[in-house]
Amino acid sequence: MADDLEVLEHLSLVSRVLTELENHLGITEQVVAEFIIDIAEKNPTFDKFKKVMSEQGLNLEDSLLATILRLINTLHPKKKKAAADKLITTIKDEKEDLKKILPALAMPNTNSNDLMGQLEGLMPAAADKLITTIKDEKEDLKKILPALAMPNTNSNDLMGQLEGLMPKWKEEKVKHTDDKVSKRRRSRSRDRRERSRSRSNDRKKRRDRDERSRSRDRESRRRRSRSPRRDEKRRRSREKEVLSEEPEIGKIYNGRIQNITSFGAFVSLEGFRKKVEGMVHISQLKQERVKSVGDVVDRGEKVKVKVLKIEEMPNGSKKMALSMKEVDQITGEDLCPQEAPLAPGAVRSKADQEPEDWMNPDSEAAKASAQGSVTTTGGKRARIRLSTPERWELRQMMGGGAISNMELPDFDEELGVLKDYDDESDGEDVEIELVEDAPAFLKGYDKLSMEMLEPVKVVKNPDGSLAQAALMQSALSKERRDTKIQQQREKDSDRQRGSFGGTSRIHDPMAVTSSRDVDEEDEGSRMMAKGREMPEWLKHITQSSKPTGKRTNLTIKEQRESLPIFNLKQGLMQAIADNQILIVIGETGSGKTTQMTQYLVEMGFAKRGRIGCTQPRRVAAMSVAKRVSEEFGCRLGQDVGYTIRFEDCTSQDTIIKYMTDGMLLRECLLDPDLMTYSCIMLDEAHERTIHTDVLFGLMKAAVKKRPELKLIVTSATLDSVKFSEYFFQAPIFRIPGRTFPVEILYTREPETDYLEGGINTVLQIHLTEPPGDILVFLTGQEEIDTSCEILYERMKKLGSDVPELIILPVYGALPSDQQSRIFEPAPPGTRK
Incomplete structure (x- = not known):
């Protein structure tokens, strides 16, 4: 079974190598593939493989050799088996190393009853050791602090004795510390001597090590028992138990930022039984002016705040105003201690009867009073003059509910928020003199002179050439549109007469109709709707599946070498390697879109990340990606793919990605640096779409942050100097293109209807000119559909003796598969 599997894997490898050779060189012989696989087995490195292939007379491209070698090293059954054996050996070695590092994990499992019996046998010895340890610690404590072992005496005598023992206690402590250090040193030297004597006996060495580790554990536990951390934890726990009920004005508390808004931050105070929150206004964050709350504090940050004011709300809740700028955030010191409140019945002095600036000396009212902007007139209450920004801030605070009307600086108990205009007016009349003399540069343009001038009269001439051309230029499309509307109205009226033809249906709404009649009506309506959605000419195009012709007889390698960019390959690759930004100017057909991405892969840029190329049109991105995948020798969507709107034909292995400029702009929103x-590669930069212009700015910022990122701007008709100046004086590389002759023919007289003239010209070319496709440019979708329908009807009237004309519309609203049909070659004897 294993041998059969190896044979199948070997046949699969031969098939893959044969596919690469057929795509690039047109070789279909299996013997050649077997020969190359045998060479790759004996020469696993790229340099040796390339050298042997050159000696055998097979001079292939480096990219093809690298692809074939990668396939053989990945799919060869012997290499797979060697890799699996190596992995198993590595796992075994790691397991052995783990046993050596952690021998306890390799020990066999023991019975729980035996383990409990061993522990119960060790319990008396452990208890005796613990009692001895406690006694030794108690004796040591008596030596260090003998006052604690003395009987109870008077507190004054005890304090005097303790003060007298203080120097002696310090000397004892220093001596005790020195004794411990010397004991530790002696024990270390003794341990070293013991280790040197017991190197020959491994078992004794392990036993001593275990004993020392247990003694260290006991020593650490003893230290922890004597550590004052327990007392500190108990003290903190007792402090936490004593929690406050309500905050007090003027006190400083610890808090945490809960939420951040545009006008302040909400802080949750700590040390209370229930949840207490307050707001720190943006003006109370720092001493200087703050533009954004997020620049000063972050959510979840611990801060120290001072309670400025607590206000009862109508619903029973409390609103609290806090301040951070009056508290030192490091030490918690109050930077502006407030004045003690007056006792009940006490009267403050006249100098103190100003607005309550003791709460916040840095408030706007306090600053205004310091600058002398508080004025008094005739013994009336002092008024505060506020600037426009200050009034705006107060209105925003009132709108957010941070302050009320009574807290405004200009609030008066008698007048409320009304202004006392009597204080501002001094009783004098103000005279304002108006200058009615016109300035020198406006002479002759005053109101009287403008009325005297006669405006230019616009007269509509319906018999003029422009008006006649505007009326007649779309006469054909208008006539077709009117005819369609009339036909649709007749069909609708016939359908209505057919559906309501029976009198029983009109007068009897409860008339029973058979299910068969209903199904027939529904089927008829669906057919009519389908026919209305897809015209006859479009249905003929979509349903016809005729074989396409062959584009060329050259192999892919010969086609690539015939492009003008192939002669400048080395110079272009050197220019890309030497410069971070490069402006490439190449005429249409030079091969810059399809070949430059493959050159970048040969240079090794695919190892550091993907190679992206933008196109302004969806059809261009799809067709170019399909062509490059054929040249690269892979399936579309694997190593070479494309991404357009609503369609992503890429994978994790994609290294060359063609996309529309809008899709790259969307990726920049998520990753501005394009990591x-x-x-x-920004292709077709002369199109100057909105997305391309925005990408220019984003790419300029990205190359600054990433020096390793390469940027190539290509175009056929680009103002190269301006773009070079924009991209930091980038160098310009020019690629000569291959141009074809263009003959321009004009009509003898102006066409009254350009749509009719274009259709007649298409028929004239189709019937009289040699083979070749026709491309007609129109102004919109409606004109394109109208011209396609007229051409289809006229070709149908001419009969089957005339060569077939394949009519294919192209506009943005069409699906991608229908747009891509224009790139398929026309069958022999036909014309697109």
Whole structure:
């Protein structure tokens, strides 16, 4: 069975190698594939394989040799078996190493009853050791602190004795520490001597090691028992038990940022029995002005806040205003200690009867008073002049519910929020003088002079040449549209008369109709709707499946070498390697779209990431990807794929990816630096779509962040100098193209209806000119469908003696499969 499986794997390998040879060289002989596989077995490296193939007279491309060698190394049955044996050996070696590192995991399982019996036998010895340890610790503690072993005495005498023993205790502590260090050193030297004497006996060495580890564990447990961390934990737990009920104004608490808004941050206070939250306004975050709350604090961050105000709400809840700028966030110190509140019945001095600036000295009112903007007139209450930004901030705070009307700086108990205009007016009349003299540059353009000038009169001439051309240019399409509308109306009226022809159905709404009649009516309506959706000419095109012709007799390799870019391959690859950004100018048909991506793979860019190429049209991306996959020798969607809107023909192995510029722009939204790509090629840059223009800016920013990213801008008719200046003075590489002669013919007289003239010209070319396809450009989908329908009817009237004309529409609303049909060659004796 294993031998049969190896034979099948070998045949599969021969088939894959034969497919590569047939795609690139047209070789279909199995003996050649067997010969190449035998050479690859004896020469597994690329250099040796290439050298032997050259000696045998098989000069193939490096990409083809690399692909064949990769297939043989991956699919050869002997290589698979060697890799499996190596993996099994590696697993066994790792298992043995794991046994050596962790021998306990390799020990056999023991019975639980035997283990419990051993533990019960060790319990008395462990208890004796524990009692001895506790006694030794107690004696040591008495030596270090003899005052604790003294009988109870008077507190004053005890404090005096303790103060007297303080120097002695320090000396004892230092001496005790030195003794411990010396004991530890002596024990270490003794352990080293014991280890050196017991190297010959492995069993004794393991036993000593286990004993030392157990002693270290006991020592660590003893240290932990004497550590003051337990007392600290108990003290903290007792502090946590004492929780406050309500926050107090002016106190400082620890908190955590719960939520961030545009006007402030909500903070949850710690140390309370129930959940307590307050808001820190944006003006209370820092001393300086803050543009965004997210620049100062983050969600979940621990902060220290001060309670400025607590306000009762009508629904029974409490609203609390907090401040961060009045508290030192490191030490928790109050930077603005507030003034003590007045006792009941106490009267504050006249100097203190200003707005409550003691709460926040950095408030706007306090700043205004410091600058002298608080004015008093005639013994009235001082008013505060606010700037426009300050008033806007107050309105935003009122809208968000942070403050009320009574907390406004200009609030007055007598007038409320009304302004006291009597304070501002001084009783004097203000005279304003208007200058009615016109400036020098507006002389002659005043109102009177403009009225005197007569405007240009526009007169409509219905008999003019422009009006006649505008009326007649779409006469044919308008006539066809009117005819269709009339025919549709007649069909609808006939259907209605047929459906309501019986008087029983009109007068009797409960008339019973057979299911067969209903089914026939539904089938008829569906057929009519289907016929209305798909015209006869379009149905004829979609249903006809005629064999297509052959494009060329050349092999893929000969076609690639015939392109103009092949002669400049080495220079182009050197220019790409030397520059991060390159502007490539090549005429249509030079091969830059299909060949440059394959050159980049040969240079090794596919090992660092994908190679992306953008196209402004969906059909172009699909057709180019299909052609490159044939040249690359793979199936479309594997190594070479494309991505368009609503269709993704790629996989994880895709290294060359063609896509529309909109799809690359969508990827830039998720990954602005394009980390999955090693090279980006912006093709057809002269189209200048919105997506391409935006990609220019994004790619310019990406190449700054990623020096290893390559950017190539290609076009046929591009203003290369301007784009080179835009992309940091990038070099320009020109590729000569192959141009075909174009003959321009004009009509003797202007055409009154260009659609009629275009259809007549198509028929004239089809009937008189030699073989060749025809391409007609029109202004929209409606004109394209109308011209296709007219051509189909006229060709149908001419009969079967005339050569067939295949009519294929192309516009953006068509599905991708119908758009791609224009690239299929026409069968012999026909014309597209």
